[in-house]
Amino acid sequence: MTYEQPPKKHVPTQKKVKRISIATVILAMYIWTFMSIDIEWKEAFNRFASNYNVVVPQLFSPNWARAGEVIEKMVETVFIAYVGSLAAAILAVPLGFLSAINMTNSRILSTIGKWVLSAVRAFPEIILAIMFVVVVGPNPFAGILAIAIGSTGMLGKLYAEVLESIDMNVVEAMQANGANKIQIMFHGIIPQVIPEFLSYAIYRFEIDVRASTILGYVGAGGIGTMIFFAYSNRNWSDMGMILLVIIVVVTLIDYGSTYIRKRIV
Amino acid sequence: MIEFNDVSLVYPNGHQGLKDVNVTIEDGEFVVIVGLSGAGKSTFIRSINRLVTPTAGELKVGGDNILNYKSKGLRDLRTKVGMIFQSYNLVKRNSVFRNVLAGRLGHTGTVRSVFNFFSKEDKALAYESLKRVNIDEKIYSRADQLSGGQQQRVSIARVLTQKPNYILADEPVASLDPPTSHQVMKYLRRINKEDNITTIVNLHFIDMAMEYADRIIGMRSGEVVFDGPVSEVSEATFEEIYGRSIREDDLRGGAEDGEQHQ
Amino acid sequence: MANNINKPSLNDDRYAPLLSPWRAKAKLSLVFFIILFFLWYSSRTTGVDFGDLIMGFTNMGQIIDKLFPINMDVLAPAFDRLIETIHMAIIASTFSTIIVIPVSLLAANNITHNWFVYNATRLIMNILRTIPDVVLAVIFVGIFGTGPIGGIVALFIFSLGILAKLISETVEAIDMQPIEAMRASGANTIQSIAYGVMPQVAPQFTSFALYVFEINIRASVVIGLVGAGGIGQLLMSQFSFNNYGAVMTIILVIFVVVVIIEYISTKIREAII
Numbered sequence: 001m002t003y004e005q006p007p008k009k010h011v012p013t014q015k016k017v018k019r020i021s022i023a024t025v026i027l028a029m030y031i032w033t034f035m036s037i038d039i040e041w042k043e044a045f046n047r048f049a050s051n052y053n054v055v056v057p058q059l060f061s062p063n064w065a066r067a068g069e070v071i072e073k074m075v076e077t078v079f080i081a082y083v084g085s086l087a088a089a090i091l092a093v094p095l096g097f098l099s100a101i102n103m104t105n106s107r108i109l110s111t112i113g114k115w116v117l118s119a120v121r122a123f124p125e126i127i128l129a130i131m132f133v134v135v136v137g138p139n140p141f142a143g144i145l146a147i148a149i150g151s152t153g154m155l156g157k158l159y160a161e162v163l164e165s166i167d168m169n170v171v172e173a174m175q176a177n178g179a180n181k182i183q184i185m186f187h188g189i190i191p192q193v194i195p196e197f198l199s200y201a202i203y204r205f206e207i208d209v210r211a212s213t214i215l216g217y218v219g220a221g222g223i224g225t226m227i228f229f230a231y232s233n234r235n236w237s238d239m240g241m242i243l244l245v246i247i248v249v250v251t252l253i254d255y256g257s258t259y260i261r262k263r264i265v
Numbered sequence: 266m267i268e269f270n271d272v273s274l275v276y277p278n279g280h281q282g283l284k285d286v287n288v289t290i291e292d293g294e295f296v297v298i299v300g301l302s303g304a305g306k307s308t309f310i311r312s313i314n315r316l317v318t319p320t321a322g323e324l325k326v327g328g329d330n331i332l333n334y335k336s337k338g339l340r341d342l343r344t345k346v347g348m349i350f351q352s353y354n355l356v357k358r359n360s361v362f363r364n365v366l367a368g369r370l371g372h373t374g375t376v377r378s379v380f381n382f383f384s385k386e387d388k389a390l391a392y393e394s395l396k397r398v399n400i401d402e403k404i405y406s407r408a409d410q411l412s413g414g415q416q417q418r419v420s421i422a423r424v425l426t427q428k429p430n431y432i433l434a435d436e437p438v439a440s441l442d443p444p445t446s447h448q449v450m451k452y453l454r455r456i457n458k459e460d461n462i463t464t465i466v467n468l469h470f471i472d473m474a475m476e477y478a479d480r481i482i483g484m485r486s487g488e489v490v491f492d493g494p495v496s497e498v499s500e501a502t503f504e505e506i507y508g509r510s511i512r513e514d515d516l517r518g519g520a521e522d523g524e525q526h527q
Numbered sequence: 528m529a530n531n532i533n534k535p536s537l538n539d540d541r542y543a544p545l546l547s548p549w550r551a552k553a554k555l556s557l558v559f560f561i562i563l564f565f566l567w568y569s570s571r572t573t574g575v576d577f578g579d580l581i582m583g584f585t586n587m588g589q590i591i592d593k594l595f596p597i598n599m600d601v602l603a604p605a606f607d608r609l610i611e612t613i614h615m616a617i618i619a620s621t622f623s624t625i626i627v628i629p630v631s632l633l634a635a636n637n638i639t640h641n642w643f644v645y646n647a648t649r650l651i652m653n654i655l656r657t658i659p660d661v662v663l664a665v666i667f668v669g670i671f672g673t674g675p676i677g678g679i680v681a682l683f684i685f686s687l688g689i690l691a692k693l694i695s696e697t698v699e700a701i702d703m704q705p706i707e708a709m710r711a712s713g714a715n716t717i718q719s720i721a722y723g724v725m726p727q728v729a730p731q732f733t734s735f736a737l738y739v740f741e742i743n744i745r746a747s748v749v750i751g752l753v754g755a756g757g758i759g760q761l762l763m764s765q766f767s768f769n770n771y772g773a774v775m776t777i778i779l780v781i782f783v784v785v786v787i788i789e790y791i792s793t794k795i796r797e798a799i800i
Contacts (some may be wrong), residue, residue: 006362006386006392009405029617037614039676047672055669079569086566108736122785124745125735126661126752126779214661216764217752224661231665231753243662250657314711345712354708359726367705367722371713378714379721420708524636 056129058236062244068237069246070226077222078249080215081208084147089150089201096159103163103189113160120153125211129220140221147212149184151204162196163189206257213246266292267313267431267463272322274487278354282308283319292430293461295454296355297468297478301507303427305487306467308349311432313465314346327430330363344423347381347462349434349453357409361400361419367389368426387426394425398452405521421452432456434466438473443517446470450477470517471503541800597779605761605780612757615750616743619621621680622632623690624736630687631694634721637703649695655688678755682747685759691794693735694728701727734796741792748781 099113132142217225230238274282288418421517438446483506560673661683671677706723
């Protein structure tokens with residue numbers, strides 16, 4: 001028994017052209033990438049063969065003798081993240097208000113605010129750290145500044161989104177009752193947004209702990225300094241210890257932060 | 266032929282799904298299983314293609330005890346037993362055609378199907394199945410753009426494309442309005458007669474069971490409490506099966522008018 | 528606002544916070560106290576107090592003093608290295624999006640019913656995500672030597688952890704009914720995945736792949752700092768020579784590229800979903 005073949009699917013020409021051009025762009029991108037990237041495969045393989053045994057077993061046998069020192073530096077790292085996040089959580093409030101269109105009622109102000117925030121977000125933390133190391137010298141202070149500024153970019157954006165989604169009826173009612181701007185802010189707006197603001201700040205602290213582990217690599221304080229020295233000396237069992245502490249602390253902070261955030265919201 | 270010999274099923278949580286079920290279904294029959302929800306209708310149907318596995322007894326499909334089947338045997342069994350679901354179970358983002366072709370997966374090699382190489386015959390068969398349920402003009406629409414009745418027709422086409430010997434339908438009209446429900450049941454009935462495919466349908470609507478079935482099996486708490494041809498069934502039979510008097514929501518109604526072929 | 532038609536009423540729930548009972552106040556004070564305590568403790572440990580911080584922000588003008596005028600000579604090599612960074616990100620993103628398919632299926636509890644495999648995959652991926660990108664780079668540069676390959680492997684591992692989490696969560700949220708139908712018609716596991724799972728996650732999958740490419744561009748800057756190739760490597764060498772004008776030029780180049788790529792990627796992602 002034979003049946004009739006189904007009709008061919010009709011695809012508009014415009015769509016066909018679009019598909020072919022997308023495919024061409026992607027293909028060209030890959031050809032360009034693989035043709036021009038400079039990888040000496042053979043040498044990389046040889047290095048892998050000779051280095052593997054030097055690096056990997058050492059990583060898995062951490063140097064416990066240095067545990068105390070590493071933990072101390074990790075605590076410093078967490079505190080850098082803490083102060084940085086806290087500063088950002090505060091700094092982001094005015095910027096969030098500035099960027100929320102329903103708070104300023106001015107397109108220009110909110111657009112400027114959003115542009116500033118996304119410009120700040122475009123800098124990786126480590127780049128900010130380099131800039132601050134240049135300005136204030138190689139110390140934890142530079143790290144805190146880098147974390148504070150980097151986090152403000154994200155928190156400001158999130159705060160603005162929270163503010164834009166609040167219930168404005170409450171605000172309107174208070175205006176009708178003759179409340180002034182400050183009263184409206186503290187009694188009408190802040191109570192609505194406080195849980196979300198807090199939750200985002202704690203979430204950002206989680207990210208900041210990860211981010212601050214690397215700041216020391218450019219001299220901005222914390223455990224990154226130890227990463228730098230362990231790497232310079234090719235001391236892989238020290239590196240193993242550092243790695244272990246980072247994994248444990250970051251995991252603990254993630255769990256703690258998730259728990260607190262669940263309780264807040 | 267499907268034979269249940271003393272089949273029982275106890276779920277891991279201790280709930281008894283089936284209790285000493287003895288039923289024989291001949292080839293080509295159109296059987297409707299009725300009972301309240303939780304009576305074991307769904308467990309009965311899902312035992313036949315081993316979506317659930319009975320814990321005791323013997324269940325023969327086409328003469329072979331299917332309770333011993335392992336992965337390969339199980340997949341072979343399932344290619345012969347098509348299934349229709351209450352919520353159609355289509356991939357909503359895929360086209361109707363691709364959904365219907367999925368019915369051929371059990372007959373197609375893994376590599377071929379992953380790379381979408383279906384034979385010409387398979388494609389023609391899928392198209393033919395769509396025509397049989399009058400939805401061939403929607404062949405390249407996305408499944409989620411179709412109404413519920415249309416989606417259920419697509420799922421019937423998917424089962425037809427599978428070329429099964431048996432069709433199981435688990436509450437196929439429970440999510441549909443009365444006219445569409447009748448339309449779907451008519452297609453099932455017609456396919457049963459034209460292709461001589463044994464069809465077993467779960468329903469909880471008394472009037473629909475009476476209208477379409479050759480034979481009715483009544484279930485209560487995992488047990489078969491009635492089994493006989495439609496001619497022997499009366500309202501009293503249903504009251505016995507349900508263990509209570511018949512209410513208005515046991516009837517679907519709206520037999521004749523409604524969504525005609527579109 | 529004009530579009531809020533509903534009249535506010537006095538028994539609105541949202542008035543409740545205004546009348547906070549003393550218990551809520553006590554709780555808030557406690558939280559406030561804890562925050563301050565940690566702040567005081569952190570200042571002691573890091574040797575920085577909040578006053579310094581405010582001073583620091585006011586001294587921001589120094590950036591201009593020290594980092595400007597920018598040095599344009601470094602622009603040409605910066606572009607060369609930038610291309611290398613983009614290539615590294617492309618290769619790492621491509622491989623991680625391919626490898627993440629089986630990994631995310633193993634880490635999805637609706638697909639993988641084996642308790643051990645599921646939890647082991649999740650555990651490994653969770654651990655991978657806690658390792659900072661720089662540490663990965665250091666390890667792989669240690670193994671492969673300086674140059675892009677160590678960086679590519681580091682980025683690959685780094686993005687694999689992120690993608691595995693995002694995609695396995697997407698897989699866990701899919702509609703399982705069509706997969707039941709496919710199993711019931713005799714399809715095997717691979718077929719059910721190809722026909723039932725993949726079409727449902729395809730849009731998010733593409734979107735996450737682009738997102739990871741974005742992240743990889745930023746991360747490859749960081750990874751270059753430890754000698755793993757790309758523009759980060761150039762940045763680090765200028766930084767260690769105290770060549771601040773060049774440092775600022777490179778930072779600006781990175782800034783522009785990150786903004787452009789984020790813009791394009793966001794536009795594409797909006798078009799997909």
